[in-house]
Amino acid sequence: MxxxxxxxxxxxxxxxxxxxxxxxxxxxxxxxxxxxxxxxxxxxxxxxxxxxxxxxxxxxxxxxxxxxxxxxxxxxxxxxxxxxxxxxxxxxxxxxxxxxEDADRVHALIDQRAALEAGLASVAAATRSDADLERLTELTERMRTASDWAGYRSADTAFHERLVAAAGLPAASELHHRISHELYAYFIPYRIDYLRSSNEEHAQLIAALTARDAGAASRLAFDHVADLHGSMYVGLGTH
Structure with missing residues (x-):
């Protein structure tokens, strides 16, 4: 990038x-x-x-x-x-x-990604394949066993890319990729236990996709991304 x-x-x-x-x-x-x-x-x-x-x-x-x-x-x-x-x-x-100085831009990118990912997750609930579910589950396991933030982040990035790709809308996926990678430029390292706590939300999202529950998938995807408002550096207090 x-x-x-x-x-x-x-x-x-x-x-x-x-x-x-x-x-x-x-x-x-x-x-x-x-x-x-x-x-x-x-x-x-x-x-x-x-x-x-x-x-x-x-x-x-x-x-x-x-x-x-x-x-x-x-x-x-x-x-x-x-x-x-x-x-x-x-x-x-x-x-x-x-x-x-870029705090406002970070919040705007979070909103854009949350709205887009919610819509794509809703579509993916209907279009996802068994291979998509298997890959998402594999990536969730990689995050569960990651030894540090770098390994977790790589698997997390791949998880969200596979999620939006499962919707089968290449143009929307490309927009999501651009917004996400602009946002990734602002990510900082985190304690691995802090990151693993959010991995439960990935498992819940997979369950919604498995059940083809578009409403649940959309809500879970939106909330998962919107949580970045508080968990990224722009939402954390200083010591």
């Missing part, structure tokens, strides 16, 4: 490295990443953030120099949140300010 796109609001002014730094710094500030917590390998974070692994490595290095992260060698090594990261981390940087 091209983060320089003018459709992305204030964060278009930031580099890819700085956006990764800002998203991790926000997660630390909001308590989603705690002291001593291990970060995913750069390759996994790159997939979750839709950037290159080199970009993530550079961001990890910069955050280490700022004292937000520490890098340890050996079999149990990796990149970890510092035991006592500086208060606010990089939260005073212009990049984090850009994320906060």
């Amino acid at each position: 091209d983060l320089s796109s003018p459709t992305l609001g204030a964060i278009r002014r930031t580099t890819a490295v700085d956006t990764v730094r800002a998203r991790i710094a926000l997660a630390v500030e909001l308590g989603m990443l705690g002291p001593g917590q291990r970060l995913p390998a750069p390759e996994d974070t790159a997939v979750a953030f839709d950037v290159s692994a080199m970009t993530v490595r550079r961001a990890y290095r910069a955050l280490s120099e700022e004292g937000v992260l520490v890098r340890r060698r050996g079999n149990a090594g990796g990149t970890f949140i510092a035991d006592a990261p500086p208060r606010g981390g990089a939260a005073d940087t212009s990049t984090v300010a850009a994320y906060r």
Whole structure:
């Protein structure tokens, strides 16, 4: 995804490295990443953030120099949140300010995605195949057993893409893809237990699709996405 796109609001002014730094710094500030917590390998974070692994490595290095992260060698090594990261981390940087400046845009994208996904889920209740249900169930299991936010996010993205594809409306699916990926640029890392709690909603949605209950599928899809108003960084209080 091209983060320089003018459709992305204030964060278009930031580099890819700085956006990764800002998203991790926000997660630390909001308590989603705690002291001593291990970060995913750069390759996994790159997939979750839709950037290159080199970009993530550079961001990890910069955050280490700022004292937000520490890098340890050996079999149990990796990149970890510092035991006592500086208060606010990089939260005073212009990049984090850009994320906060885009709060209204984030809420608008959530509304757009919720309305569109609700409609597509309703259609998918009638058009879904057994293969769709099997794939959605497989992805739900992947989320249940994911070891970190990067693995969860990748499976979650695939789940929602398969859900809307099951409606059999390519043009609407493409619009959903565009809106979702604009929104994904604003996602920050979360504690895995925090993410897993929302996976129950995926299971409920699969049950509605299995029963071909269009009304329930629509309501569940809308509520699941609309919950982002409170669970994304724009809805979380600071410590």
